[in-house]
Amino acid sequence: MLSSKIISVGDEILIGQIVNTNAQFISEKLYSIGIPVKKINTIGDNEDALLTELDDSVRNYDVTVITGGLGPTHDDITKPILIKYFEDELVNDEKVLRHVKSIFVNRNIKMPDVNYGQAMVPKKSKVIWNGMGTAPGIWIEKNNKIIIALPGVPFEMKAMIKDSVLPMLIDKFTDKLDYVIKSRTVLTTGIGESSLSELxxxxxxxxxxxxxxxxxTLYGVRLRIDVKRSSLEEVEERLNVIENSLRKKIEKYIFGTDDDLLEQKTGELLLFNKLTLSVAESCTGGLLSSKITDISGSSEYFKGGICTYSNESKIALLSVERKTIDNYGAVSEETALEMAENVRKKFGSDIGLSTTGIAGPSGGNMAKPVGLVWIGYSDGKKTYAKKFLFGNNRERTKIRSAYQALAILKKEISNLLNN
Amino acid sequence: MLSSKIISVGDEILIGQIVNTNAQFISEKLYSIGIPVKKINTIGDNEDALLTELDDSVRNYDVTVITGGLGPTHDDITKPILIKYFEDELVNDEKVLRHVKSIFVNRNIKMPDVNYGQAMVPKKSKVIWNGMGTAPGIWIEKNNKIIIALPGVPFEMKAMIKDSVLPMLIDKFTDKLDYVIKSRTVLTTGIGESSLSELxxxxxxxxxxxxxxxxxTLYGVRLRIDVKRSSLEEVEERLNVIENSLRKKIEKYIFGTDDDLLEQKTGELLLFNKLTLSVAESCTGGLLSSKITDISGSSEYFKGGICTYSNESKIALLSVERKTIDNYGAVSEETALEMAENVRKKFGSDIGLSTTGIAGPSGGNMAKPVGLVWIGYSDGKKTYAKKFLFGNNRERTKIRSAYQALAILKKEISNLLNN
Known part of the structure; x- marks a missing residue:
């Protein structure tokens, strides 16, 4: 089986100024095409350390990806050390030079002389095109081992990995690659892990x-499926088969896959069904409204919200009956019901949602502990509230309450459609 | 100068499932006490790889911190490999065993047999106490080189580094430490980088x-001061001197230091001055309210908010005059003024804040581009609105608008106090 190694170069990683997220990205991508990473070594801007690492790489790994140290200044050691190790020389690459110059022209600034050096590449190397920045990537082979040097700027590096490095590696090792791995995550909400597992x-x-x-997660349970096959086609086919089997069992709890957001998917449901929404918040303190309005275009279906952080404001602004609060308390089924019903009427929306609870850390008692939350729903025909216990972390309780409100919304819209 | 190395152990890092944030935290801490990290090597759950790394560590580095591989299952190789490398044996630690048992008692679950092994530690080692989890840390010395093994769970590891490892290292190397580095970050808001620089x-x-x-940052400019001296006392003294000099020049823009939050500091100002607040939101969509209520105890000063996401709801729920919107538009100084004034009256609070703008990506035009935001302030005596241009990223515009509203609040409360 093929194996790979990552060398991350940069003092800023060793002093803890930045987190090495590049290594995670590259690891995941190399693993997915069947060239798993066996070692990630991070070193400073230190010539001897890089020479030692290069030697280890050429002896032991089919592929090595170096990130960092490709900039135009004297701190940037990667190119000089590659030249030294491979006994090579730098030559000017006209195409890269034109590209580097064009970047400065577009920014309307004069190119510093030091940037001419960025168009110089090792003679024995192939250039890996960097459409987003000035430092080209470098691909050098020795004894059938490949050394790839990329800039450390994450968005440049990521584009180069996806657009060039992975296709070039697949092409190079086409006969040797044993497998392709791909994940798909099926996203569920409104059901706990054990109930989901039973279904x-x-x-x-x-x-x-x-x-x-x-x-x-805080919004529900993610189901991550990993499939390993000998080709991408087989992987995709298998992922589809598994997703469909899952949907047969738990369709009503699934709101999307991979990077889908619950707030986006509920928004699409509202929009598609020409329904409007408003929210009355207490314990979520505006977070539910904020999640909904994170979605571009939400003004099409979201009328607005009222956040009442005191009994008086629940009475004055949401017309909750004083006797409801006196008899049952602000954190109660009855108050949640009135909040959902009344906010819907005030905004003239089709659906109203409400949250009222004890986010903590103080304010709880035996009967109503910190983390107790009631979430209300009202659509004119149906009004109810559901009770949750979310534990004693204020931030998590806010987030989980907001997502549970959206989960209830999703379920009810799906029901409306099926009736 | 002393030097150190980090070994991160875990297949989940090599396949890119998690980002190695532990290494960043440890690097920063070791650097701060004058034992800078020279290499960070990540390996899988692989015995030979760990043996090779240990050998390199004992030869070349004063201190090595290993994270991961300390759990109770057979995948967890760190303890067995330490025993093998140091030709040691495992002995039971009674105090650790009591602690591990107590954790299961508190969770009200029977302790699996496999967890008895967690109380077994190498005979030649010192135990590093893990108050937050079941896996104790291990400290072993050989030829005056120190190997420290910690669990990979971030919050357990971080507490152990701060509470035990750093004090133990400072104690051990007290004569050899050349320097101490410490940072302090002075947090400002309500002023841009270039104006701040001029002041x-x-x-x-x-x-x-x-x-x-x-x-x-999105809330203002952070000023990070790094001071390097031969003792912690000198560092602290110097940091205080610099902070005081800064305060003489820019006091009114400073809201805190290090981990302080603007929403927390403005909350303290409100509480201390017995002032109450309410907010009327349009483009921030509930985010301003949510930021304010992230702070525990905010119900003492925050009355609530109204989020109006349409012209009709601005008129119906915030009593904005229809002719104001007809004449000037929803995104205007006039609308922002009425929103701030009216929300204050509706909630009966001392201060009202408002936001109205075009978060984008659509909805802009030449006269009112995406990113245009008006923020209103009203305290009964003074009412005004300020204009901002935040660019075309929806999420950033929401966040920057919410923080600018808090910056205005901070400034006005400070003014109230000085008058």
Missing amino acids: IGDVKLLIGEDKMAFLP | IGDVKLLIGEDKMAFLP
């Missing part, structure tokens, strides 16, 4: 030799 | 040989 039943029957992980 | 004047005069960086 899904025997995981082995569903996925066979493939892998599925239950990943609880 | 501060010649940075060299202010900080001499020390370092200061201007770090723009």
